[in-house]
Amino acid sequence: MSANEKGEKVKIIEPRTLKGFRDFLPEMMIPREILIDRVSSVYRSYGFAPIDTPVLEYLEILSGKGSDETDKQLYQFEDNGGRKVGMRFDLTVPFARFSAQHLAELPLPFKRYHLAKVWRGENTQAGRYREFMQCDFDTIGTTSSFSDVETALVINDIMERIDLKTNNSFTRFQIHLNSRKILTGLLEKLDIPDKAVPVLRALDKLGKIGREKVAEEMIAAAGIPSDKANSILDLVLLENSDNESVLNHLEKTLSGNENGLDGVSVLRQILDAASSLGIPKDRFVLDISIARGLDYYTGTIFETFLTDLPKIGSVCSGGRYDNLAGLYTKQTLPGIGASLGMDRLFAALEELGMVEKTSSPVQVLIACFDKNLTNEYLKIGSDLRKIGIGAEIYPEPKKLGIQLKFADRKGFACVLVIGSSEWERKIVQVKNLKTGSQDEVSITDLPDYLKKVL
Amino acid sequence: MSANEKGEKVKIIEPRTLKGFRDFLPEMMIPREILIDRVSSVYRSYGFAPIDTPVLEYLEILSGKGSDETDKQLYQFEDNGGRKVGMRFDLTVPFARFSAQHLAELPLPFKRYHLAKVWRGENTQAGRYREFMQCDFDTIGTTSSFSDVETALVINDIMERIDLKTNNSFTRFQIHLNSRKILTGLLEKLDIPDKAVPVLRALDKLGKIGREKVAEEMIAAAGIPSDKANSILDLVLLENSDNESVLNHLEKTLSGNENGLDGVSVLRQILDAASSLGIPKDRFVLDISIARGLDYYTGTIFETFLTDLPKIGSVCSGGRYDNLAGLYTKQTLPGIGASLGMDRLFAALEELGMVEKTSSPVQVLIACFDKNLTNEYLKIGSDLRKIGIGAEIYPEPKKLGIQLKFADRKGFACVLVIGSSEWERKIVQVKNLKTGSQDEVSITDLPDYLKKVL
Numbered sequence: 001m002s003a004n005e006k007g008e009k010v011k012i013i014e015p016r017t018l019k020g021f022r023d024f025l026p027e028m029m030i031p032r033e034i035l036i037d038r039v040s041s042v043y044r045s046y047g048f049a050p051i052d053t054p055v056l057e058y059l060e061i062l063s064g065k066g067s068d069e070t071d072k073q074l075y076q077f078e079d080n081g082g083r084k085v086g087m088r089f090d091l092t093v094p095f096a097r098f099s100a101q102h103l104a105e106l107p108l109p110f111k112r113y114h115l116a117k118v119w120r121g122e123n124t125q126a127g128r129y130r131e132f133m134q135c136d137f138d139t140i141g142t143t144s145s146f147s148d149v150e151t152a153l154v155i156n157d158i159m160e161r162i163d164l165k166t167n168n169s170f171t172r173f174q175i176h177l178n179s180r181k182i183l184t185g186l187l188e189k190l191d192i193p194d195k196a197v198p199v200l201r202a203l204d205k206l207g208k209i210g211r212e213k214v215a216e217e218m219i220a221a222a223g224i225p226s227d228k229a230n231s232i233l234d235l236v237l238l239e240n241s242d243n244e245s246v247l248n249h250l251e252k253t254l255s256g257n258e259n260g261l262d263g264v265s266v267l268r269q270i271l272d273a274a275s276s277l278g279i280p281k282d283r284f285v286l287d288i289s290i291a292r293g294l295d296y297y298t299g300t301i302f303e304t305f306l307t308d309l310p311k312i313g314s315v316c317s318g319g320r321y322d323n324l325a326g327l328y329t330k331q332t333l334p335g336i337g338a339s340l341g342m343d344r345l346f347a348a349l350e351e352l353g354m355v356e357k358t359s360s361p362v363q364v365l366i367a368c369f370d371k372n373l374t375n376e377y378l379k380i381g382s383d384l385r386k387i388g389i390g391a392e393i394y395p396e397p398k399k400l401g402i403q404l405k406f407a408d409r410k411g412f413a414c415v416l417v418i419g420s421s422e423w424e425r426k427i428v429q430v431k432n433l434k435t436g437s438q439d440e441v442s443i444t445d446l447p448d449y450l451k452k453v454l
Numbered sequence: 455m456s457a458n459e460k461g462e463k464v465k466i467i468e469p470r471t472l473k474g475f476r477d478f479l480p481e482m483m484i485p486r487e488i489l490i491d492r493v494s495s496v497y498r499s500y501g502f503a504p505i506d507t508p509v510l511e512y513l514e515i516l517s518g519k520g521s522d523e524t525d526k527q528l529y530q531f532e533d534n535g536g537r538k539v540g541m542r543f544d545l546t547v548p549f550a551r552f553s554a555q556h557l558a559e560l561p562l563p564f565k566r567y568h569l570a571k572v573w574r575g576e577n578t579q580a581g582r583y584r585e586f587m588q589c590d591f592d593t594i595g596t597t598s599s600f601s602d603v604e605t606a607l608v609i610n611d612i613m614e615r616i617d618l619k620t621n622n623s624f625t626r627f628q629i630h631l632n633s634r635k636i637l638t639g640l641l642e643k644l645d646i647p648d649k650a651v652p653v654l655r656a657l658d659k660l661g662k663i664g665r666e667k668v669a670e671e672m673i674a675a676a677g678i679p680s681d682k683a684n685s686i687l688d689l690v691l692l693e694n695s696d697n698e699s700v701l702n703h704l705e706k707t708l709s710g711n712e713n714g715l716d717g718v719s720v721l722r723q724i725l726d727a728a729s730s731l732g733i734p735k736d737r738f739v740l741d742i743s744i745a746r747g748l749d750y751y752t753g754t755i756f757e758t759f760l761t762d763l764p765k766i767g768s769v770c771s772g773g774r775y776d777n778l779a780g781l782y783t784k785q786t787l788p789g790i791g792a793s794l795g796m797d798r799l800f801a802a803l804e805e806l807g808m809v810e811k812t813s814s815p816v817q818v819l820i821a822c823f824d825k826n827l828t829n830e831y832l833k834i835g836s837d838l839r840k841i842g843i844g845a846e847i848y849p850e851p852k853k854l855g856i857q858l859k860f861a862d863r864k865g866f867a868c869v870l871v872i873g874s875s876e877w878e879r880k881i882v883q884v885k886n887l888k889t890g891s892q893d894e895v896s897i898t899d900l901p902d903y904l905k906k907v908l
């Protein structure tokens with residue numbers, strides 16, 4: 001209980017966030033924004049354009065579009081106008097609706113990225129959140145394998161830029177490649193083309209139950225002869241000695257099958273392009289075991305793993321599909337895309353020490369030593385901003401010790417101290433909080449000095 | 455009706471957005487992101503740090519915190535766990551909750567900005583949306599007038615950068631200044647200090663019903679003697695010949711009253727600082743008629759008007775308050791801030807022709823002339839990106855006419871055409887879509903050439 005202005009007792013409402021929801025304080029938000037900015041820059045540099053869609057959609061647009069699980073997790077309600085509405089649970093369904101709705105306005109091929117929050121009321125154990133950020137990019141309206149190559153290169157470019165601490169090119173990751181057409185082709189060659197769904201369902205359990213049990217499931221549940229089940233498992237579990245041998249092996253196994261060879265040919269084009277651009281040989285790995293989704297993906301498939309944190313799973317996944325928006329339009333929209341798991345990636349970067357901790361967006365604090373010099377402090381701040389150096393000015397002439405403690409806690413690099421004697425001599429005392437040193441710098445030399453030390 | 459893969463009839467769901475909600479296509483989103491980036495850069499350059507809060511809050515945090523109207527407009531529902539929740543209708547209430555909740559982690563003074571969507575189920579006529587973007591910045595934990603000065607300068611800096619077409623410093627705007635303490639002081643001097651609420655309520659109608667009717671309301675509803683009502687109206691409707699005369703007049707009228715003189719002194723500091731930084735004299739206008747909110751604001755008040763579109767009202771408004779988070783914590787948190795009406799401002803920029811129309815985030819299209827040169831196109835694209843020139847590559851070897859039409863429709867500046875004969879000679883045909891001219895450029899000279907023409 002607290003008292004309001006009239007002296008009445010006022011009940012304090014406990015300030016809290018919903019389970020599974022988070023506030024982002026500056027020390028978390030500043031590096032997140034840097035990551036978002038870097039990722040967006042890569043997308044844009046390839047011609048992917050930003051779009052946005054509403055958080056709320058008609059319920060019929062969203063429900064029944066993901067899995068049974070996403071339906072259960074959907075935040076849905078009736079609005080004041082009696083409409084049944086829901087909060088988006090991913091960015092793919094809204095993009096499908098968007099593409100169908102604006103088809104006439106979109107020059108094809110259409111390349112977009114969408115970086116936004118989505119909501120799922122899932123169980124919150126183990127770092128799962130009910131509000132999280134997705135970051136999708138897609139090319140629709142073309143079946144050209146060029147877009148498969150480009151998608152692989154965009155993933156590579158993004159991943160190379162995720163070190164938020166050193167700004168060095170990051171290399172400790174691998175992009176796994178597969179094509180759904182390889183399995184399709186093999187099933188065609190084995191004369192069981194209609195068994196894709198139960199086979200994929202069984203293969204999905206490989207990590208959990210192992211080869212023997214998966215083979216049993218294929219035989220029992222899908223009615224596949226034992227030798228064919230083993231052929232499938234042999235191919236899926238193919239050891240990757242090197243990409244070239246895998247390609248050769250696949251071409252031999254699938255010889256004569258158009259679908260299968262087509263899938264392999266696209267993978268070869270990706271590897272060739274990567275090699276011709278000087279991307280390290282071990283960056284892309286052929287991995288026939290990755291499947292991603294039972295029905296949605298139809299061609300190339302991508303998953304991206306951090307070498308030092310393989311357990312967390314793929315941080316950027318995607319693939320080619322035949323038809324994005326069949327539920328909303330008769331026009332077939334083939335495409336390819338991938339999604340960066342922003343929150344999972346960010347948690348990984350923190351664990352790997354790749355995030356610079358600061359709660360200040362600028363590195364320079366101008367101390368307030370003499371309130372009569374306010375306009376002079378403002379002028380120094382304004383001049384620094386003009387040359388691209390952000391500066392905060394402490395608002396009150398508190399004890400210098402308090403201001404230095406504030407600067408230290410927030411992670412400023414330098415504090416500029418200017419009293420009347422300094423101002424008369426047109427100099428600044430610069431305290432470097434990282435080294436502990438102090439320099440006397442003339443105001444005219446300040447920009448060059450700061451450019452050097454920051 | 456449409457047919458799925460198995461030939462079954464599938465009902466097409468009509469792709470549509472909810473009333474009052476919008477999709478943002480690239481031609482709208484690209485300039486919006488530029489505006490957002492410029493605004494955020496200004497905030498950050500002054501040391502305002504980004505934060506974010508959940509879209510959903512406990513209903514008790516949100517309800518009863520705005521007006522009766524915002525309560526009615528609130529998107530609220532019960533989640534799957536039976537919690538009463540609501541979607542935020544502004545960024546101030548979540549910031550108050552956030553500040554109370556994280557007080558121990560926030561070094562004071564705390565400066566934050568928050569750029570995010572909010573939702574209100576309002577009537578949708580006249581360009582009102584139910585989902586729109588707010589863009590708030592605040593300094594809390596200090597009563598220093600320095601922060602009043604800084605807030606004014608931040609608004610000015612943002613507004614100077616809103617011309618998205620020419621990149622010139624924008625000047626066609628004015629920031630109106632007032633202080634709630636002026637009216638408080640006058641009421642104290644008139645011995646009616648408890649009449650602030652009905653007086654403000656009456657003054658709020660000045661634009662609609664005029665001076666006479668407002669005077670009548672003050673006399674009838676608030677029981678204020680006619681001469682005092684007229685003194686109030688004389689001050690509020692003071693013609694602004696020039697800021698200095700207004701300040702002198704205010705100082706005379708309020709002489710001996712601490713509150714009033716204090717308010718005037720802060721306004722004087724803002725005008726002094728602006729003048730010492732060389733900001734044009736007519737940029738800030740003293741305007742005693744702006745009131746903004748009955749109870750919330752307690753000191754300096756800001757409103758910002760576009761000279762060429764005064765009708766649309768203030769595009770950036772704010773002020774000083776005594777206590778941000780009294781509903782959620784016993785600790786008093788004084789502060790000052792303002793909110794940029796992103797959607798209103800953007801609509802105004804479009805109306806004023808200050809938005810560059812393009813649906814491509816890059817200016818260069820590399821045409822696909824010969825599929826065998828794919829890796830060469832990729833290398834040229836990659837080299838351009840490394841020097842900061844984004845480039846899109848057309849994914850298929852379609853007819854050049856189709857590719858040029860695509861480029862034209864999307865607003866690319868240049869198309870690079872490279873066939874096998876060009877590649878052998880290590881040259882590029884550059885079609886400039888703005889001038890219609892075509893140049894033959896050697897691949898080594900391409901970066902310099904493009905830097906010149908773009």
